[in-house]
Amino acid sequence: MAETAESKKEEADYKRLHSFPLIRHTDMPEEMRVETMELCVTACEKFATNNESAAKMIKESMDKKFGSSWHVVIGEGFGFEVTHEVKNLLYMFFGGSLAVCVWKCS
Secondary structure (H helix, E strand, O other), X not given: OHHHHHHHHHHHHHHHHOOOOEEEEEOOOHHXXXXXXXXXXXXXXXXXXXXXHHHHHHHHHHHHHHOOOEEEEEEXXXXXXXXXXOOOEEEEEEOOOEEEEEEEOO
C-alpha cells in the first residue's frame, strides 16, 4: 500500500514538473501555433481523465476558427503517419507523457 501511495506521489510530481506544453513538431504559422497550443492545454486540463472529450473540444474549436477537416489524436502511446495540408500540423507533449497531434486535411 505504501508503494502505491509513493508511486502516485512521484507521478503527480512528474506531471507538475512537466505541466508546460512541449512542441515536438509543427509547421503552423506562429499565431495559429500559439492559439492551438493554448487550446490543447485548456482541453487537456479540463478533461484530464477523458482524452476523447478533450479531442472533441479541440476539433470543434479548430473547425470553427480555421475551417473544417481538422483531426485530433490524444494519448500516451501512439505512432502516426498522416497526410496533411501544409502549415496545418502540430504535435506536442503535455503533462509528461500525454501527446496531442492536431492536423488538417482536405
